[in-house]
Amino acid sequence: MREAAVVSEPNPLQRIPGVAIVLVLLIALFSAIAPGFLSVANLSNVLVQSTILTMLALPMTLIIMTEGLDLSMGAVLTLTSLCVAIVSLATKSMLLGLGAGLLVGAAFGTVNGWLVAILGIPPFVATLGTLGMAQGLSLIVSDGQSVVGIPHSVRDIYSATLLGVPLPIVMALVTYAVFHGLLYHTRFGTYIFALGGNREALRYAGLSPNRLLIAVYAIGGAMAGIAGLLMTARMNSGHPTAGLGLEFDAIAAVAVGGTSFERGNGWLLGTLLGVIAVGVLRNGLNLISMPSSVQVASVGVLVIVALFLDGLRSRA
Amino acid sequence: MTDISKEAIVPPRSFLSQDAIQVFYRLLAALLICAVLAVLSDSFLSLGNILNVLRQASLTFFIASGLTLVVLTAGLDLSVGANVALSACIAGTVIHKTGSPALGILTGLACGGIVGLLNGVMVTALRIPSFIATYGMLWVLNGLTYWYMAGETLHGFPAGFRQIGSGYLFGLPIPVYLLLVFLGIGTLFAQRTIWGQEIYAIGANPVAARLSGIPVARRLLLVYAVSGTMAGLASIIFLSRLNSAEADIGESLTLPAIAAVLIGGTSLFGGVGTVFGTFIGALILTLVLNGMNLLSVSANWQPLVTGIIVILAVWLDMKTRRRAQ
Numbered sequence: 219m220r221e222a223a224v225v226s227e228p229n230p231l232q233r234i235p236g237v238a239i240v241l242v243l244l245i246a247l248f249s250a251i252a253p254g255f256l257s258v259a260n261l262s263n264v265l266v267q268s269t270i271l272t273m274l275a276l277p278m279t280l281i282i283m284t285e286g287l288d289l290s291m292g293a294v295l296t297l298t299s300l301c302v303a304i305v306s307l308a309t310k311s312m313l314l315g316l317g318a319g320l321l322v323g324a325a326f327g328t329v330n331g332w333l334v335a336i337l338g339i340p341p342f343v344a345t346l347g348t349l350g351m352a353q354g355l356s357l358i359v360s361d362g363q364s365v366v367g368i369p370h371s372v373r374d375i376y377s378a379t380l381l382g383v384p385l386p387i388v389m390a391l392v393t394y395a396v397f398h399g400l401l402y403h404t405r406f407g408t409y410i411f412a413l414g415g416n417r418e419a420l421r422y423a424g425l426s427p428n429r430l431l432i433a434v435y436a437i438g439g440a441m442a443g444i445a446g447l448l449m450t451a452r453m454n455s456g457h458p459t460a461g462l463g464l465e466f467d468a469i470a471a472v473a474v475g476g477t478s479f480e481r482g483n484g485w486l487l488g489t490l491l492g493v494i495a496v497g498v499l500r501n502g503l504n505l506i507s508m509p510s511s512v513q514v515a516s517v518g519v520l521v522i523v524a525l526f527l528d529g530l531r532s533r534a
Numbered sequence: 535m536t537d538i539s540k541e542a543i544v545p546p547r548s549f550l551s552q553d554a555i556q557v558f559y560r561l562l563a564a565l566l567i568c569a570v571l572a573v574l575s576d577s578f579l580s581l582g583n584i585l586n587v588l589r590q591a592s593l594t595f596f597i598a599s600g601l602t603l604v605v606l607t608a609g610l611d612l613s614v615g616a617n618v619a620l621s622a623c624i625a626g627t628v629i630h631k632t633g634s635p636a637l638g639i640l641t642g643l644a645c646g647g648i649v650g651l652l653n654g655v656m657v658t659a660l661r662i663p664s665f666i667a668t669y670g671m672l673w674v675l676n677g678l679t680y681w682y683m684a685g686e687t688l689h690g691f692p693a694g695f696r697q698i699g700s701g702y703l704f705g706l707p708i709p710v711y712l713l714l715v716f717l718g719i720g721t722l723f724a725q726r727t728i729w730g731q732e733i734y735a736i737g738a739n740p741v742a743a744r745l746s747g748i749p750v751a752r753r754l755l756l757v758y759a760v761s762g763t764m765a766g767l768a769s770i771i772f773l774s775r776l777n778s779a780e781a782d783i784g785e786s787l788t789l790p791a792i793a794a795v796l797i798g799g800t801s802l803f804g805g806v807g808t809v810f811g812t813f814i815g816a817l818i819l820t821l822v823l824n825g826m827n828l829l830s831v832s833a834n835w836q837p838l839v840t841g842i843i844v845i846l847a848v849w850l851d852m853k854t855r856r857r858a859q
Contacts, residue, residue: 289669339845339848339852340848344845347845348841348845349841350842350844351838351841353841354836354837354838357835361834362834479666509680511678511781512681513677514676514677518673519670519674521666
C-alpha cells in the first residue's frame with residue numbers, strides 16, 4: 219500500500235512479455251543452432267557465469283531508478299578484484315580480502331553518490347570520471363601486471379557447492395532476496411521509488427534525498443566489492459583489466475529487464491531475467507564460435523533495441 | 535547580475551564577450567602550467583617538446599571540437615574513441631587494398647560520419663537519451679572493430695600519407711596547420727552562422743528552440759554527424775602518425791576528448807561554450823599529461839588524473855554558473 223501511495227507500482231503483466239519474450243526467443247534460437255546449448259552442464263554454466271553480473275545489475279537497477287547511472291562499476295569491480303587478490307595474497311585470509319574489496323568498493327560508491335547528490339554533477343559524467351580514476355588506480359596498484367598465487371580459500375568461493383548448488387548461485391540468489399526485500403518491503407525501498415519519481419515529496423516528508431542518493435550509490439560500490447571477490451576467485455588471479463566494460467552488461471540487463479531510464483520505476487525480477495538473457499546471448503554466441511567481439515556488439519544492439527522499445531511504450 | 539546571465543543565453547554579441555572572459559582565464563591557466571613546467575623540467579621549453587605538445591593537443595582537439603557541438607546541444611557522444619578506432623582500421627585496410635591514400639581518407643571520414651549519423655538517428659528518431667545511445671554505440675563499434683581486425687595489426691603506409699601526421703611545413707607539424715584550419719572553421723560556424731546560433735539555442739532551451747521554428751531534429755542530426763566526421767578525421771591523423779592501426783587504439787581517446795571540452799568551459803547542460811575554449815582545454819590537458827611524462831610519472835597515472843580533471847572541470851563550471859545567477 220505504501221508503495222502505491224508514492225508511485226504507481228509497475229504493472230508486471232505489461233512488463234513480463236518484453237523481457238520474457240527476449241529470453242524465450244534467445245533460448246529457442248540457440249537450442250536450434252548451438253550444439254550442446256540445452257545440456258544441463260551448459261545451462262548451469264550460464265547461471266554460474268551470470269552471478270557476477272547479477273551482483274552488478276541489481277544495484278544498477280536501483281541507481282537507474284533514481285534517474286542515475288554508474289559507468290564506473292566495471293572499473294571499480296576491477297579495482298576491488300585486485301584489492302581482494304593483493305590483500306588475500308598478503309594476509310592468506312579470504313575474509314580480509316573481501317573486507318578490503320568491500321571497503322574500496324563502498325568508498326568509490328560513496329564518492330559517486332557525493333559527486334551526484336552534493337555537487338550535482340550529472341551521473342554519467344561523474345561516474346565516467348570515477349571510471350578513469352578506478353582504472354588508473356587498478357593500473358597503479360598492480361603496475362599493469364596480473365596478481366597471481368592467491369590462496370585456495372579465495373579460489374574455492376567460485377568452485378564450492380552448497381547442498382549440490384554452486385556457491386556463486388547461492389550468493390546471487392541471497393543477493394536477489396535481499397534486494398527484493400529492500401526495494402519492495404522496506405521504507406528505504408519506497409524512498410528509492412520516490413527518488414526517481416518524486417524527490418520533492420521526500421523533502422516534504424522531512425527526509426534528505428541527498429543522503430538516500432549517496433546510500434544507493436554506496437550500495438552499488440559495495441556490491442562491486444563482493445563481485446570483485448567472485449571475479450578474483452573465478453580467474454584465480456587479479457588482473458588490471460578484468461572487469462572493464464562489465465557495467466555495460468549490467469546496464470544492458472537492466473534495460474532489457476524493463477526498468478525505465480526516464481520515469482524512475484524499476485523491476486528487479488525483470489533485471490534478473492535480463493541478466494540471464496545477456497548470459498544466454500553471450501554463451502550461445504560463444505558456442506557457435508563467435509569471438510567475444512561479436513558478443514560485445516550484440517549486447518550493444520540488444521540495449522539499443524530495448525531502449526527503443528522502452529521509448530515506444532512510454533509514448534504509447 | 536541576473537541580467538548578465540540571461541543575456542548570456544539570448545543575444546550573440548554579449549555572450550561572446552562573456553565567453554571571452556572565460557577563455558581568458560583558461561589561457562592564463564595554460565600559461566601558469568607552462569611556467570610551472572618550465573621551472574620543474576629542463577626539457578619542457580625545448581622546441582621538440584613544444585611541437586610535440588602542439589601535435590598531441592591537435593589530435594585531442596579534432597575529436598573534441600566535434601564533440602563540443604554535441605555538448606552545446608546538451609548531448610554527449612561517448613562513442614568518439616571507438617569511432618576513431620573503427621574508422622582508422624577501415625581506412626587503413628582501404629589504403630592497403632587499393633594503394634590510394636585519397637580513397638582511404640575519404641573512407642575514414644565517411645565511416646566516422648555514418649557512425650555519427652546513426653548516433654543522431656538514435657537520439658532524434660528513436661529518442662534514446664544521447665549518453666546511453668552513444669554508450670551502446672561505443673560497444674557496438676568496439677565489437678565490430680575487434681571482430682574486423684581479428685587481432686591483426688595494419689602497418690606500413692605510403693610515405694606521402696604518413697606526412698599528414700608526422701610531416702613538417704615551415705618548421706611546424708602538419709597537424710598544427712590542420713588544427714588552425716578547423717579551429718577557424720569551427721569558430722566561424724558556431725559563432726557566425728545561423729546554424730551555429732541555432733545549435734546554441736537548442737542547447738539553451740530545446741522547447742523554445744522548437745517553438746521558434748528551428749528544425750531541432752535536423753540540427754541534432756548535423757551535430758552528431760559532424761562529431762562522427764571529426765572522429766573520422768582524427769582517425770586519419772592517428773593512422774598516418776602511428777603508421778599502424780590496431781583495434782584498441784580508441785580506448786584511451788574518449789575521456790581526454792570529453793575532458794578537453796569540459797575544461798574549455800562548455801557546459802554539460804548545453805547552450806554555453808566555444809570551440810576556441812575547447813582548443814584551450816585540449817592544450818591544458820595535453821600540458822598536464824606532457825608534464826607528468828617529463829617528470830617521469832608512469833603512464834599508469836594518466837586515466838586517474840584525467841578522471842579527476844573531468845570531475846573538477848564540471849564542478850568548477852557549475853560553481854561559476856551558480857555564482858553568476
